[in-house]
Amino acid sequence: MKKTGLRRELGLLPTTMMGIGGAIQAGIFVMLGHAIGLVGTAVLIALLLCGIINLFTMCSYAELGAALPTAGGEYTFSKIAYGGFISFLTGWFEWISNMFFAALSAVGFAYIISSYILSYIAPVSFFTVPLIALFIIAVFTVVNIKGVKEVGTSQVVMIVALLVILMLYIWSGFSSAQMKPLQMPASTNPLGIIQATAYIFVVYLGAEAIAVAQAEVKEPGKTIPRAILLTGAALIVIYILIAFVTLSLVPVETLGGEASPIIFAARQIMGDIGMVLLVVAGTIAALSSVNTAIMAQSRVAYALSRDGYFPKALLKIHGRFATPHVAVVVGAIFTGVLAATGVINFVGYATDFGFIIGFTLVNLSLIKLRREKPLLERPFKVPFYPYTPILGIATSLFLLIFIEAGVLVLGTELVLVAVLAYYIRMVGYHRIRVAFGGISLSLGGFTALAACLIGTNAIKLGGVDPPTTTAILVILLLVSTIQILAGILNVTAKPKPPLKPWAPPPPRRGYKR
Amino acid sequence: MGTRETITKVVGLAQGVVGVVAFVFAYFLYYNLFNVQAMLNISARDLFLYMLLFIVFGFLSIASALFLIFEQ
Numbered sequence: 113m114k115k116t117g118l119r120r121e122l123g124l125l126p127t128t129m130m131g132i133g134g135a136i137q138a139g140i141f142v143m144l145g146h147a148i149g150l151v152g153t154a155v156l157i158a159l160l161l162c163g164i165i166n167l168f169t170m171c172s173y174a175e176l177g178a179a180l181p182t183a184g185g186e187y188t189f190s191k192i193a194y195g196g197f198i199s200f201l202t203g204w205f206e207w208i209s210n211m212f213f214a215a216l217s218a219v220g221f222a223y224i225i226s227s228y229i230l231s232y233i234a235p236v237s238f239f240t241v242p243l244i245a246l247f248i249i250a251v252f253t254v255v256n257i258k259g260v261k262e263v264g265t266s267q268v269v270m271i272v273a274l275l276v277i278l279m280l281y282i283w284s285g286f287s288s289a290q291m292k293p294l295q296m297p298a299s300t301n302p303l304g305i306i307q308a309t310a311y312i313f314v315v316y317l318g319a320e321a322i323a324v325a326q327a328e329v330k331e332p333g334k335t336i337p338r339a340i341l342l343t344g345a346a347l348i349v350i351y352i353l354i355a356f357v358t359l360s361l362v363p364v365e366t367l368g369g370e371a372s373p374i375i376f377a378a379r380q381i382m383g384d385i386g387m388v389l390l391v392v393a394g395t396i397a398a399l400s401s402v403n404t405a406i407m408a409q410s411r412v413a414y415a416l417s418r419d420g421y422f423p424k425a426l427l428k429i430h431g432r433f434a435t436p437h438v439a440v441v442v443g444a445i446f447t448g449v450l451a452a453t454g455v456i457n458f459v460g461y462a463t464d465f466g467f468i469i470g471f472t473l474v475n476l477s478l479i480k481l482r483r484e485k486p487l488l489e490r491p492f493k494v495p496f497y498p499y500t501p502i503l504g505i506a507t508s509l510f511l512l513i514f515i516e517a518g519v520l521v522l523g524t525e526l527v528l529v530a531v532l533a534y535y536i537r538m539v540g541y542h543r544i545r546v547a548f549g550g551i552s553l554s555l556g557g558f559t560a561l562a563a564c565l566i567g568t569n570a571i572k573l574g575g576v577d578p579p580t581t582t583a584i585l586v587i588l589l590l591v592s593t594i595q596i597l598a599g600i601l602n603v604t605a606k607p608k609p610p611l612k613p614w615a616p617p618p619p620r621r622g623y624k625r
Numbered sequence: 626m627g628t629r630e631t632i633t634k635v636v637g638l639a640q641g642v643v644g645v646v647a648f649v650f651a652y653f654l655y656y657n658l659f660n661v662q663a664m665l666n667i668s669a670r671d672l673f674l675y676m677l678l679f680i681v682f683g684f685l686s687i688a689s690a691l692f693l694i695f696e697q
Contacts, residue, residue, distance in 0.1 A: 517673045518655065524677075525684055532688060548689040552640070555685065575666030591643055598640040598689055601633050605696065 122329045124339055126268060127322055131343030132350075133271035134321030136278075137213075137401035138220025139314050140351060141372045141394040143460055144358065148373060150308040152364045154300040156355055158308040163348035165309075165511070166316040168504035169471040170344040171494040172478040174337035177323050178491040179481075181332030185323035186474050187415060193477035193484075197534055200421050202473040204530045207412040209466030211443055213318065214252075214405035215450035216459045218245040221398030227371035228391045245451035252402050253444040256410060257430060257437045270396050277393040278354065281378055281386070285357030288381040294360045303514075310514035314460050315351060317467045319343045321404060333491030406444060413439040421537055461519040468508045469523070475501040475508075542607040549602025556595030563588035630696070637693025644686030651679035 122130070147155045176189045190202035222244035230240060285291060322329075322340055329335050358367065358377040367373040372394065378386035414436040417426035430437040450459060478501050481488060494500045512520070536544050565571040566585050573581050653661050655676055661667075667675055 518676075521673070521677055521680055525680060528681075528684060545692045548685070548692055551685050552689045555682065573666070576664070580664060594636065594639045594643055595686070597636045598686075598693060601636055602689060602692055605692075 122335075124335050124342075127329050127335055127339035128342045128346070129268055129271050131319040131322045131339055132275070132346055133268075133400060134318035134404060135316055135343065135347050136271075136274060136350070136397050137217050137315075137318060138224065138394055138398035139216065139312075139460065140354065141374055141390075141397065142220045142223045143312055143315065144355065145367060145370045145373045147308045147312045148359070148364060148367045150311065151300060151304045153294060153296050153359050154305055155308055155312070156296075156352060156359070157300075158305050158312055159315075159351050159355055160348065161305070161309045162313045162316050163344070163351070165313070165504070165507040166319070166347070167341075167344045168500055168507060169475060170319065170340050172475050172501050172504060173320055173323050174340040174492050175490060175494045176474065176478055176481070177326045177336040177340060178333045179488055181326045181329065181336060185320060185326065186470055186477075187412060189323075189477040189481075190473055191419075193480040197531075197538075198473065198476075200416070200534050201527075201530055202470065202477075203412055203416045203421065204526075204533070205466050205469045205473070207409055207416065207443070208526060209317075209463060209470055210405045210409035210412065211447045212450060212459060212463040212466050214249065214402050214409065214443075214447045215245070216314065216463045217398045217401035217405060218248045218447070218451045219459055221245070221248055221395060221402065223371055224375070224391060224394040224398065228375060228387065242452045246448050248399070248402060249406070249444055249448050249451055252399075252406050253440055255403065256406050256440045256444075257435055258433050270400050274393050274396045274400075275350075277389050278350065281374070281382075281390060281393075282353045282357050284381050284386070285361055285377070288361065290381055291357075291360045294356065306511070307514045310464065310511040311460065313511055314463050314467075316344075316347055317463065318401065318404075319347065320470075321408070337492035406440065406447070409443040409447075410436050410439040413443055421534065458516065458519065461516045462522060465512065465515055465519050465523045466526075468512055471508045472505050475504040542605070545602050545605055549599045549605070551599075552595045552602060553599030556592045556597075556599055559588050559592035559595060563592060633693050633696055637690045637696075640686050641690035641694065644683040644690060647679045647683030647686060651676045651683065654679065 144155070147158060151158060177185075180188060180192060182188055186206050187199065187203040191199040193199075219241060222241040225244055226240045319340065322336065322343065326332060326336055329339070354374060358373050361377045361380055362373070367376065370376045372390075375387055375390040375394065378390040380386075382389070413422055413426050416422040417424060417439070426436065426439040426442065428438045429435065450462070478494065479498060482497065532544070562571075563585055566573065566581065566588070573584070576584070650661075653659065654667065654672065657663075662669075662672070
């Protein structure tokens with residue numbers, strides 16, 4: 113019988129390339145400037161710290177990937193370790209992180225194009241970056257719906273081209289006469305370094321693409337851990353060399369305000385050809401990440417839908433192209449909304465947030481499986497267990513403290529939405545509806561109380577003029593009425609009648625039992 | 626459509642609008658559009674607390690409104 117399904121065809125080199133290609137994206141081209149602005153040359157320390165923090169969790173990916181080399185990556189690990197809500201939460205954050213990642217890459221691409229190509233042709237307006245980002249998301253949505261058969265090969269070619277250009281840049285930098293000895297600052301604020309680490313951590317993300325494709329890796333027990341750890345180490349070397357060359361060529365004060373310090377430095381040493389080469393490298397990096405992330409988010413959404421967590425509509429496969437087109441489009445819409453902000457710092461932090469939560473859940477899955485399934489065959493074991501995964505969790509969560517407050521608010525919202533989505537699917541519609549009715553009643557009661565206290569002058573709004581106070585009072589009364597009415601309607605809603613037990617259809621005329 | 630269904634849809638819509646307005650107001654507050662921070666005497670220190678309050682309020686209102694609008 114002919115064997116169907118995924119075939120194990122990827123060796124060590126293509127698997128490692130997939131990891132490196134997944135991680136090198138527009139981030140390193142456009143985010144280095146802000147990081148240099150935060151800590152100057154100490155950005156090298158921040159990059160090293162990021163690499164080490166990343167390696168802690170990559171060790172967990174290596175052990176779990178070698179022991180459970182089936183498709184699905186993080187979602188599969190947590191499904192086997194925990195199941196239920198935790199596995200849903202992992203899938204949820206994997207889905208969201210990939211959308212953030214696609215948005216970040218699209219915005220990074222738009223920055224490079226608008227700063228180094230469009231600005232030479234026409235003046236760049238406030239809307240240029242969001243519009244280019246939206247355009248590129250639309251293009252790759254269509255590409256992903258149509259399904260590119262040779263996308264794997266083209267991705268490898270693009271990554272090789274990208275690495276060659278980056279190596280050429282590093283080599284030109286070291287052989288340039290403009291290279292000056294790098295001066296590290298005499299004293300740097302440690303908090304500033306941690307802040308820069310939290311900001312630039314995103315450049316190491318994406319290497320876990322190996323885990324997503326692990327079902328197609330040859331000799332997974334050997335290849336997956338080697339590829340993951342090689343990727344982690346290679347990224348540290350590549351990024352530190354790039355940053356070192358850039359900082360040695362151009363003064364820190366100049367780089368801090370540049371749209372892309374690497375492209376700026378390349379122009380200094382290689383002239384216009386250098387700039388063109390690095391712009392090409394930046395766009396390749398950004399485009400391949402947008403493509404990979406849109407594809408990855410749609411597959412995660414598909415898996416969550418298959419397991420009953422997401423609506424069944426996301427399971428639809430296109431009749432002609434055989435791709436999960438609804439999942440691709442839904443994810444692309446969310447990605448577009450995020451990219452439309454055009455704020456690279458915000459999207460960068462948001463991507464960090466999503467991946468940090470995902471990393472934490474992977475480390476927790478490793479600890480749980482070590483305890484509960486000690487006999488599971490593990491071709492690779494995390495060294496210094498349990499300290500390595502615990503350090504992975506602690507250092508990742510520590511970085512969350514330094515993430516922009518607005519992103520943390522957004523992250524809290526996303527967890528709330530995840531809880532809601534899970535319980536609506538798993539606990540039952542009516543019970544959740546009654547619970548929301550109760551919440552609405554509480555909100556209504558609280559708003560009415562606030563209105564009452566303001567109306568009777570028990571609370572005085574300091575510094576607010578009387579007409580504004582009256583307007584606030586009227587709004588509060590209106591809102592409390594709506595909330596109380598909504599609460600009553602939700603609490604008193606009748607539950608759906610239970611489904612009738614299945615019974616065989618009545619026999620047709622002339623049919624004899 | 627019965628009276629209860631009509632009322633449910635109308636209240637759901639109103640609650641949804643309240644939720645969206647809360648979200649939009651959080652956005653106005655963050656970017657200090659129309660000078661709302663000074664108008665309501667909100668200091669920069671308390672800004673994120675107010676934002677969190679409005680966003681959570683908006684989120685809960687929209688979620689509850691969806692139950693009313695898309696009643697099964």
